[in-house]
Amino acid sequence: MKIRFIEPGNQPYRKSLKNYFVYDKYIRTPSNGMITLATILKREYEDVFCYSESISEIVWDDVLDSDIIFISIFTFNANRGYELAEYIKKKSKALVVFGGLHATLNYNETIRYCDYVLRGEGDELILQFTNAVRDNAAIDFPGVVYKKNGEIITMGEPEIPDNIDTIPDRNLLYKFREVTKYNTIWPQVHASRSCPHNCDYCALVAAFGRKVRTRPPESVADDIEAAIEFFSGHKRLAKVLWITDDNFFADREWAKSVLNEIIDRGIKYSFTIQIRYEVGFDDEMLELLKKAGFDELSMGIEFLEDESFEKYNKKSTYEEILRSVKNIQSHGMRTRGLFIVGADNHTKGIGERLADFVIKNNICGVLIQSMYFIPGTPVYDSHKDKLIDTADWSRNTGRVVHYPQNMTAAELQREIIIASGKIYSFKRLLQAIFRKRGLERILFIGEYFWQKGIRRELKKELSYLEQLGR
Ligand code: SF4
Numbered sequence: 001m002k003i004r005f006i007e008p009g010n011q012p013y014r015k016s017l018k019n020y021f022v023y024d025k026y027i028r029t030p031s032n033g034m035i036t037l038a039t040i041l042k043r044e045y046e047d048v049f050c051y052s053e054s055i056s057e058i059v060w061d062d063v064l065d066s067d068i069i070f071i072s073i074f075t076f077n078a079n080r081g082y083e084l085a086e087y088i089k090k091k092s093k094a095l096v097v098f099g100g101l102h103a104t105l106n107y108n109e110t111i112r113y114c115d116y117v118l119r120g121e122g123d124e125l126i127l128q129f130t131n132a133v134r135d136n137a138a139i140d141f142p143g144v145v146y147k148k149n150g151e152i153i154t155m156g157e158p159e160i161p162d163n164i165d166t167i168p169d170r171n172l173l174y175k176f177r178e179v180t181k182y183n184t185i186w187p188q189v190h191a192s193r194s195c196p197h198n199c200d201y202c203a204l205v206a207a208f209g210r211k212v213r214t215r216p217p218e219s220v221a222d223d224i225e226a227a228i229e230f231f232s233g234h235k236r237l238a239k240v241l242w243i244t245d246d247n248f249f250a251d252r253e254w255a256k257s258v259l260n261e262i263i264d265r266g267i268k269y270s271f272t273i274q275i276r277y278e279v280g281f282d283d284e285m286l287e288l289l290k291k292a293g294f295d296e297l298s299m300g301i302e303f304l305e306d307e308s309f310e311k312y313n314k315k316s317t318y319e320e321i322l323r324s325v326k327n328i329q330s331h332g333m334r335t336r337g338l339f340i341v342g343a344d345n346h347t348k349g350i351g352e353r354l355a356d357f358v359i360k361n362n363i364c365g366v367l368i369q370s371m372y373f374i375p376g377t378p379v380y381d382s383h384k385d386k387l388i389d390t391a392d393w394s395r396n397t398g399r400v401v402h403y404p405q406n407m408t409a410a411e412l413q414r415e416i417i418i419a420s421g422k423i424y425s426f427k428r429l430l431q432a433i434f435r436k437r438g439l440e441r442i443l444f445i446g447e448y449f450w451q452k453g454i455r456r457e458l459k460k461e462l463s464y465l466e467q468l469g470r
Contacts, residue, residue, distance in 0.1 A: 004066040004094075005418040007034050008073060008080040009053030010394055021237075023184050023450030025397075025457065028054045030176065032190045032244060033100070034072045035168040036403065037122045038145075041130060041186075042172060049172060051122040051164065053080070055185065056175040064092040068133060070126070071114070072100040075203070075374050078110070078393040095133065102393070104158075104207045105376030107145040111152055120158030121193070121208055123166065160208070164193055165215045167223045170230045181234035187227035187396055188242040191220040192260060195247035197276075199302075201340070203374035204246050212250040217261040224262065224279040228269055237442050240296075243273040249285065259288040267293070270439060274298045274338070277316055280324025286331040294332040295372045295439065296364065299325070304357055308343040312379065325361055334364040334440060341419070342371035342412050351415030355414045355422035365442060365447050366423055368416055369398035388468065403470045412463035417455050424451040 007030055016026040030052035042048040050080065051058045063069060063404060065203055069088055073081040085096050099122050103110040107117040118125050125143045132139045139146070143158030172175050179185050192214040198205050199256040215223075227241060249255045262271075271294045279297070289297070301321050303309055309316045325335045337358060341350050358366055372386060373380040374396075384390070386402045395401055400413045407415075424447060432444035 001045055001068065001130070002066045003038075003041055003045055003049075003068050003070070003130065004063045005034050005038050005048075005050040005070045005072065005295050006058060006063070006081075006084060006320050007050070007052040007054060008071065008077040008084055010076050010397060013053040013055070013057050013082060018449075019086065019182050019184050021183050021449075022446040025453065027179070027182065027460075029184075029186050029242075030054050030173060030189060031072070031074075032090045032168055032188055033122075034070075035170060036166050036190070037070070037072075037099075037126050038168045038172045040127060041124060041167055042169065043108075044127065045130065049174065051174050052176075053077075054461060055173075058084075059174065060091070064094070065089065066092070066094045068097060068130065069094045070097050070099060073098060073102045073110070074100060075102045075372075075393045076396045078102045078106075080394065082110075082113040083453075087448075089113075096454065097129070100177045101203055102374070103458045105203060105374060107154070108152060111145050111147055115146065118158075119143045119145065121161050121164070123161040123164055125158060125161075160211055160213075162213060163220050163408055164213050167219065167226055170227070177230065177233070179358045180231045181236065183237050186240060186242045187231045188244045189220065189223045189227050191215055191223075192245045192248055192254070194249065194250075196250055197247070197315065199314045200378040201372060201374075203377055206363065206374070206376045206378075212247070214254045217254070217258045220258050221261040221267065224267060225265075225271075228267070238439055238446065239268045240439070243271060246273060246274065248273055249275060249279050252282075252285070256285065259285075259292045262292040263288070269293050270295055272296045272298060272336075274300060276300060277321050277324040280328045280335075283327075283331070286328060286333070288319050290299070290331055290333055294333060296336055297328055298336040298338055298367075301329075302340045303343060304353060305343075305345060307345050311344060325363065329362065335362075336367070337363040337365060339368045339419075340371055341368060341415055342400060342402065342404045346404065346415075346417065347406045348411060351418035352422065354419045358419075358423050359428075365443060366419075367398075368419055370400040370412060370416060371402060371404070372396055372398075373402060399461065402463060403468075408470055409468055410467070412460050413458055413462060413465055416456050420451045420455050424448045443447055 004420045012027045016024045018024045019027040070080050097116045098110045098114045099118040103117050104119040110117050141157040179452040193213050275297045306317050328335050400409045404412045429448045
């Protein structure tokens with residue numbers, strides 16, 4: 001059997017020279033999930049290969065004569081995925097099968113464009129499915145969705161795999177090794193899955209549940225070494241490996257054992273990871289992180305008001321966030337802030353307040369996104385009548401996608417522009433060049449130009465949002 005995987009881009013791939021140096025909208029790090037599933041199938045099937053529009057074009061001559069084509073989608077690339085599926089259906093006899101976060105939560109929508117949807121995590125399901133296709137057997141197990149006589153058939157909830165321990169074979173992705181020279185393509189490793197919390201806007205727990213599973217620490221360290229080796233051949237300015245877990249620290253003892261494994265093996269690299277604010281109170285963990293090479297921690301700060309934390313079920317307070325940031329900094333690590341604007345209580349001026357908080361508390365960099373509403377999450381259900389567009393998901397890249405309560409959509413988008421402009425101002429660029437050192441300086445310079453590009457895109461859209469009038 002010939003099997004191909006496709007990860008669509010937000011838009012078709014376009015080569016971008018800018019991406020050799022700084023972030024750009026056209027190229028991004030491909031997701032680990034697709035390569036992991038391809039690796040699982042490759043153990044039993046000879047002809048398995050992947051394409052990701054986040055780094056390359058799709059070689060259709062190689063794809064169209066496949067037996068099965070798996071397409072993996074998040075929300076931001078769902079429409080592009082459907083476009084590709086329609087093209088494949090016209091040109092090929094392959095079975096088209098969708099999976100991924102968006103397909104899992106929206107199988108009723110996704111099934112319109114394909115033969116099957118595989119819901120949930122595919123570690124076991126994908127092999128079961130592929131074997132059934134090969135053996136011409138019934139495809140009637142939990143997690144599968146298909147159409148029969150125009151009716152959507154759902155075979156029940158997918159099972160949650162306990163064994164998630166696969167080291168992805170990165171060579172299975174077309175042109176991956178070649179693009180590792182891009183400064184903005186990062187080595188990444190996924191060490192554990194899921195999170196015991198349940199923030200209202202979180203698609204992860206809505207799709208995959210709250211049962212935390214971990215990989216053996218030795219295997220995680222092997223994976224880290226393999227990822228570093230994969231990226232070793234090229235000169236990159238910023239060498240950072242991203243541990244992509246949503247909540248690496250959910251199992252504290254396990255997290256410590258992974259960090260100890262990195263330290264014991266003497267792996268010398270720079271790492272970054274997402275954290276919740278509680279990690280900032282754990283001195284033992286912070287010391288281990290620092291020792292293992294984590295110079296920067298990305299904190300899901302989200303909001304600056306206790307009212308928002310409460311409203312969206314994020315168990316946190318402003319005072320705790322502040323204390324956590326300070327303690328991390330006192331351990332010699334930088335804090336990056338991940339923020340959401342457009343909460344129901346947000347008013348004009350939120351952009352300015354956010355920027356002031358970031359600058360005053362020496363947050364080294366930010367990711368600001370407008371409140372997002374992935375179908376299947378509680379926040380989607382409570383706001384579905386306030387969404388600007390529920391057919392085109394491609395705007396879900398951080399832009400304003402809803403009519404906020406206390407301002408217009410255009411005003412909210414302006415608040416993001418204001419915050420980004422103040423944090424990444426020319427004056428602060430000069431300060432970074434002359435006062436910051438090493439990786440911190442390189443990252444700020446890169447982000448300055450990246451954020452400039454983001455603001456340009458956001459500004460272009462303002463007239464469209466203004467026309468909406470709400
Ligand atoms: S803490 Fe993060 S991963 Fe966990 S539920 Fe909240 S948003 Fe999701």
